[in-house]
Amino acid sequence: MSENGHDLHAEFPQHHDVLHTLKVESTAFRELSERYHAVAQEIHRIEHGIEAASDQRLEDLKKRRLQMLDQVSTMILEKKAA
Template identity: 55%
Template sequence: MSEARHDLHALFPDEGPILHALKVEDARFRDLADRHHAIEVEIQRLEAGLGAASDERLEELKKQRLRLLDEVMAMIAARKVE
């Protein structure tokens, strides 16, 4: 699985300008993006067999990723109504 597949710009291809503005202007968004990236790298590493983790740990990481994406989507939606 390619890392680019889970890059925020790849996940939200129509939101490039908003994602850029959020990265530049919002420290909370930068933190969410950094956390998303770190979790995505860990998931890919575990799925590639480069580390050991229980199925429960992998599922928890995937749930964390989804929660972060929900927050990112909410921030994008809020920016659209500004």
């Protein structure tokens, strides 16, 4: 998803190593990362007219993406504190 700037490494460039460690060590992180990627792709398709959706649907997806970013941020902080 790097073409639209919403992959996790673009969102957290200063935490590249922690993201990699989480991806290797945490099933929960991998699942969250996959869900995040799917939502980011759907938003990208809607915003570029590839897929049709209501404004409410797009807003809901963006809110979900932000919630997932909050979860990732928490996981990063927890990993760094460990």
